[in-house]
Amino acid sequence: MKGPTESFPVAANRELGNAQLRSNLGNATSTIRAKRARVVEELPDWEALRDAGSAIKADVLANLDTYLLQFEQALTAAGATVHWARDGAEACAVVAEVARAHGADEVVKVKSLTTDEIELNATLAAQGIHALETDFAELILQLDGDWSSHILVPAIHRNRTEIRDLFQRTIAPDITSDEPGVLAEAARVYLRERFLNAKVGVSGANFGVAETGTLCVVESEGNGRMCTTLPPVLVSIIGIEKLVPSFADLEVFLQLLPRSSTGERMNPYTSLWTGVTEGDGPQELHVVLLDNGRTRVLEDEVGRQALHCIRCSACLNVCPVYSRTGGHAYGSVYPGPIGAILTPQLIGIENAPSLPFASSLCGACYEVCPVKIDIPRVLLHLREKSVDAVGGRTERAAMSGVGWVFGRAWRLRLAQRIGRVLQRPFVRDGVIRRLPPPLSAWTDSRDLRPIAPAHPSDENSGNDDE
Amino acid sequence: MKLGLFSTCVADTMFPDAVRATASVLERLGHEVVVPREQTCCGQMHLNAGYRRDAQPLADRFVATFAGFEAVVCPSSSCVGTIRELYPQLLGIDNQITERVFELSEFLVDQLGVEDLGAAYPHRVTYHPTCHSLRVTKVGDAPLRLLRNVRGLELVELPDATECCGFGGTFSLKNAATSSAILADKCQSIESTGAEVCTALDGSCLLQIGGGLSRGGDRARAVHIAEILASR
Numbered sequence: 065m066k067g068p069t070e071s072f073p074v075a076a077n078r079e080l081g082n083a084q085l086r087s088n089l090g091n092a093t094s095t096i097r098a099k100r101a102r103v104v105e106e107l108p109d110w111e112a113l114r115d116a117g118s119a120i121k122a123d124v125l126a127n128l129d130t131y132l133l134q135f136e137q138a139l140t141a142a143g144a145t146v147h148w149a150r151d152g153a154e155a156c157a158v159v160a161e162v163a164r165a166h167g168a169d170e171v172v173k174v175k176s177l178t179t180d181e182i183e184l185n186a187t188l189a190a191q192g193i194h195a196l197e198t199d200f201a202e203l204i205l206q207l208d209g210d211w212s213s214h215i216l217v218p219a220i221h222r223n224r225t226e227i228r229d230l231f232q233r234t235i236a237p238d239i240t241s242d243e244p245g246v247l248a249e250a251a252r253v254y255l256r257e258r259f260l261n262a263k264v265g266v267s268g269a270n271f272g273v274a275e276t277g278t279l280c281v282v283e284s285e286g287n288g289r290m291c292t293t294l295p296p297v298l299v300s301i302i303g304i305e306k307l308v309p310s311f312a313d314l315e316v317f318l319q320l321l322p323r324s325s326t327g328e329r330m331n332p333y334t335s336l337w338t339g340v341t342e343g344d345g346p347q348e349l350h351v352v353l354l355d356n357g358r359t360r361v362l363e364d365e366v367g368r369q370a371l372h373c374i375r376c377s378a379c380l381n382v383c384p385v386y387s388r389t390g391g392h393a394y395g396s397v398y399p400g401p402i403g404a405i406l407t408p409q410l411i412g413i414e415n416a417p418s419l420p421f422a423s424s425l426c427g428a429c430y431e432v433c434p435v436k437i438d439i440p441r442v443l444l445h446l447r448e449k450s451v452d453a454v455g456g457r458t459e460r461a462a463m464s465g466v467g468w469v470f471g472r473a474w475r476l477r478l479a480q481r482i483g484r485v486l487q488r489p490f491v492r493d494g495v496i497r498r499l500p501p502p503l504s505a506w507t508d509s510r511d512l513r514p515i516a517p518a519h520p521s522d523e524n525s526g527n528d529d530e
Numbered sequence: 531m532k533l534g535l536f537s538t539c540v541a542d543t544m545f546p547d548a549v550r551a552t553a554s555v556l557e558r559l560g561h562e563v564v565v566p567r568e569q570t571c572c573g574q575m576h577l578n579a580g581y582r583r584d585a586q587p588l589a590d591r592f593v594a595t596f597a598g599f600e601a602v603v604c605p606s607s608s609c610v611g612t613i614r615e616l617y618p619q620l621l622g623i624d625n626q627i628t629e630r631v632f633e634l635s636e637f638l639v640d641q642l643g644v645e646d647l648g649a650a651y652p653h654r655v656t657y658h659p660t661c662h663s664l665r666v667t668k669v670g671d672a673p674l675r676l677l678r679n680v681r682g683l684e685l686v687e688l689p690d691a692t693e694c695c696g697f698g699g700t701f702s703l704k705n706a707a708t709s710s711a712i713l714a715d716k717c718q719s720i721e722s723t724g725a726e727v728c729t730a731l732d733g734s735c736l737l738q739i740g741g742g743l744s745r746g747g748d749r750a751r752a753v754h755i756a757e758i759l760a761s762r
Contacts (some may be wrong), residue, residue: 077707222588279547384694388711424698424712425578427665444620446579463576467584470539470571471591480543495744504708505703509710512740513544520537520549524565 065181065358067411068395071418075393085221092220093380093387100378100432107323116316118436121372124274124307125362129275131307133355140275144338144349149301151154151212152182155352157512159184159266159299160522164195166233166297168263174281174288175199176268177215177375178301180397181410182356184266198255198287200248207234207328213399215377221390234328239447255287258492265295265346269302270374271317275310278338279351282321289335298346303354305362307373317374320434323521331409357410371436372407377402379429379439392421401429405442413446417454420446424429454461477522483515532562534599536592536631539571548754549735551744552605552634555647555760559638563603567594569675574612579700581626582620589613589621591655593712597627601641605756607731609667633663633731635755639672645679650680651761656750658739660732661694672758673731673755680758684702686723690715697738714741720750726731 068075079085091429104110124131136146149155161515163171171188173179175196185195197206199437201219208230212218219227228242267288271280279300281288292298308314322331340349362368380386380400382509391399396416397408404423408416420443429439451460469479496512498504506512533556554561554584572584572592592613597604604610610633615625638644657677658696664671677685696702696712703709716739720728728750730736740752 071706073705076705077628080711081706252561254707297756384696384712385705385708388708420580421701422620422708423659424694424701424709426661426694426695426698427662428692428694430728431665441619444580444582444616446648447578448582451580457533463581463584467576467581467588471572473568473570476539476542476570495741498743502703508706509745510738511744512741513737515543515683516546517544518536519542520546520553520565521542521567521569 065070065411066088066183066396067407067415068419070395072395072422073418075395076389076422079389079393084223086388088221088223089387089390093382096217096327097381097524099323100381103327103329105162107319107372113316113320114434114436116418117374117434118372120308120313121305121435122314122369123185125305125368125371128304128362131309132304133232134271135274135277135307136353138275139339139351140277143223144276144277144339147350147352149354149356151356152184152354153187155182155301155354155356156184156187158350158352160188160191160193160251161302162297163264163290166263168193170194170258170298171264171266171299172196172198172258172295173202174265174267174291174343175283176201176266177397178303178354180212180266182301182405184301184352187307196258197260198258198286199258199283200251200287200292201323203255204230205249211392214342214399215399215402217377224444229423242345250506255290259287259290260296262291262295264297265291265300267292267298267299267300269306271314272302272307272322273311273314274307275307277340278336280314281335282318283333286325286333289333292335293345295346296346298352299350299352300351301354303356304358314391317412319374320373321376322376324432324434346501361406361409364409367405367409367442369437370402370409370442372437373402373406374435376434378432378434379390381430382428383429384424384426395423395509401439402437405437405439405446408446408450413449414453420450473521477519480519483519487514531600532732533684534596534602535563535565535593536569536572536596536602536604536609537565538604538609538733540737541605544737545733545754548605548756551756552603552627555634555638555756556603558647559642559644564599565597571602572609572612574609574616575622575699577616583732586621589617589623592625592717593623593625596631599627599628600629600639600691602627603634603637604631605634605731605754606733607663607667607669608702608731611662613664629719633667633669635672635730635731636667636669638759639675639678647676647679647759649761650681650683651681651758653760654686654724655685655727655728655729656686656688656720656723657691657755658688658695658720658728658730658735659691660668660730661733663731676683676759677755683751686725688723688728689719693719693721695735695738695756696734699734700716702738708743709738716746717742717746722747725750727751727753727758729753729758731755
C-alpha cells in the first residue's frame with residue numbers, strides 16, 4: 065500500500081490554495097452531513113445499533129481465526145476457490161493469474177477501496193491487463209489519470225463542467241451538455257458494451273458472512289451488480305476484518321451503513337452471492353482473503369478498533385480538517401479521520417508520521433461513527449508512537465522545556481514574567497500582530513492575546529511551594 | 531462548599547479576568563473559593579501532542595494540589611475533559627477528585643441547580659459551543675440556560691455552531707494553514723450574526739477565535755462566559 069510522499073501540512077497547504085476544491089468540498093460535505101443527520105435522527109434505536117455494530121466487530125476481531133476458517137469452509141463447500149494473500153502483491157497475482165487463465169486482457173471492476181489499497185489496477189496494467197473502473201466517479205478519475213479524494217464520493221473534488229470536458233476528450237467526443245443525465249448516459253453507453261463482453265469481473269466486498277460464505281456488496285448505481293453477475297468469472301478481494309459471524313448480523317450493518325454513508329435509509333443495490341450457482345451468474349468464483357498489514361493492526365490493543373471500520377465515510381464529512389483540505393492531502397486511499405488512524409497502522413507509523421496530527425481532536429468523527437471507533441483516542445495513541453518513532457529533537461526539547469516550566473508553580477510565574485518582558489516590543493493596541501518563527505505560524509493569520517499583567521494563581525496569599 | 535479553582539495555564543496567563551470572574555460568581559453564591567498557588571497545568575498539551583510521559587508529573591501535581599477540595603471548578607471544558615476522561619484512561623490515575631472536577635457552567639446548573647445569577651450584560655451575544663464541551667465534558671445546554679437569564683443580553687444563534695474553531699492545541703501551529711482555514715469560516719459565521727460578542731467556555735478556543743476576529747477587523751470580540759456571568 066502506498067503511503068504519503070509528503071507530510072500532511074505540506075500537502076494540505078497546497079490543497080487549501082485550490083478555491084474550486086474548497087467550495088466543491090464545502091458544498092458536498094455539508095449536503096451529505098445534513099442528509100445523514102436527518103435519517104439517523106428518525107431511528108429511535110440508533111445508539112443501540114451502533115453498540116451492536118461495535119460489539120459484532122469486536123467479536124469478529126477477537127475470534128478472527130475461527131471465523132476465517134469457517135468462512136473458507138463455507139465458501140469451498142459452495143463451489144468457490146479461496147486464496148489467502150499475505151499482502152497486496154499476492155492478492156494482485158491471483159487476479160492476474162485468473163485473467164490470464166481465461167485469456168482476458170480486460171477485467172471490469174466494482175468500486176473497491178481494497179483494490180485501490182493494493183494498487184491492483186497498476187499491477188495488472190504492468191502485465192498488459194486493463195482494469196476498467198465501472199463506478200461512475202471512479203471511471204471519471206480513471207479516464208483523467210486522477211485519484212480518489214473521498215471514500216464514498218471519489219470525484220467529490222471535480223465538478224460537472226470538468227467532467228463534460230473530460231468526456232469530450234475521451235469517451236464521448238460529441239457531448240455538449242453538462243447535465244447530469246447526459247453525462248450518466250454517455251458513461252452508460254460506454255460501459256454497457258464492456259460489461260457484456262467482459263470475461264472476468266473483480267470486486268471487493270463490504271461484508272463476508274462467516275457462517276454461509278456469502279459475500280455482500282452495497283452500491284448505488286447497479287454497475288457493481290453488472291460486474292458481479294455478467295462476466296463468467298468473478299474474483300472478489302476481501303480484507304480479513306470484513307467478516308460478520310452470521311447472516312442475521314447483516315441486519316445491523318445494512319441499517320448502519322447506508323444511513324451513515326449516503327444518508328439513505330437503504331442503498332439502491334445490495335448484492336449478495338454465495339459461491340457458484342449453476343446456470344446463474346459467474347460459474348467460477350475466486351475469493352481472496354487479504355491481510356496486508358491487518359494482523360499487525362490487530363496486535364495493537366488500542367489501535368485495533370480501526371479495523372471495525374465499514375468504510376461509510378461519515379467521519380470525513382463531519383471532519384473540519386477533511387472538509388477544508390480534501391482527501392488528496394492525506395496521501396493515501398484512506399483519507400480523513402479514519403485514514404489518519406488506519407494508514408499509519410497499515411503501513412507503519414514511520415511511513416506516515418504526520419497523519420495522526422492532522423486533526424484538531426474535535427471529536428465529531430467519533431460522534432458519528434456507526435461502529436463507535438474512538439478515533440480521537442486512537443489518534444492520541446498514534447501521536448505518542450509517532451513521537452517515539454520519528455519525533456524531532458527541537459520539538460522534544462521544547463516540550464520538555466514547557467514540561468519543566470509547568471513542573472513547579474514558581475517556574476510558571478517566572479516564565480509568565482519573562483514572557484511579559486519579551487512580548488513588549490510586539491504588543492500594539494493590546495494585541496500581538498507579528499512574532500518571529502516558530503510562533504509566526506500563529507501570527508501569520510491570527511492576532512495573539514498578550515500575557516496579562518497579573519495572574520490569579522499569584523494573587524493568593526501564601527508562600528511558593530518550592 | 532470549599533471549592534478549589536483551577537485557573538488553567540491558558541486562562542491564568544492570558545484570561546485572568548475570566549478566572550477572577552469565576553471566583554466572584556462562586557463566592558456570590560456563598561462558597562469559599564481557593565486558587566491554590568501550587569497549580570500549573572493539567573498536562574493536556576503534552577497528552578494531546580503525544581508526550582504522555584511528560585504529562586504524568588503534571589497530572590500527579592494536579593491531583594496532589596486539589597485532592598483536598600470538595601470540588602474543583604475550572605473555566606475550561608477541555609481541561610476538565612482531560613482530567614475527568616484522560617487521567618484515568620491514559621495515565622492510570624485512580625483518585626476520586628478527578629470525578630469532582632467541573633467546568634463552571636455545568637457546576638452551576640447541574641451541581642448547584644442555579645440558572646439565574648442576577649447578571650446583567652446589555653450586549654448582542656452569540657455562543658460558540660466548544661468541541662470538548664460538547665463531546666468530552668458534555669455540558670449540554672447549561673451555558674445557554676445561564677446566558678438566557680442574563681439581563682439585557684440578546685442571545686443570537688450561531689450558524690454551524692457545532693463546527694470546530696480550528697484551534698486544537700499544537701494543531702494550530704503544526705497545521706497552521708488548515709487551522710486558519712477552519713477559523714475563517716467560524717469568524718464568518720460569527721460576523722453573520724451581527725453579534726458584538728462571541729462567548730465560549732474555553733480560553734484556548736477564545737484565543738483562536740479572538741485572534742481571528744481581531745485580525746479580520748471584525749466587529750465581534752471574544753469574551754469568556756465567566757466574565758458575562760459575573761457582570762452586574
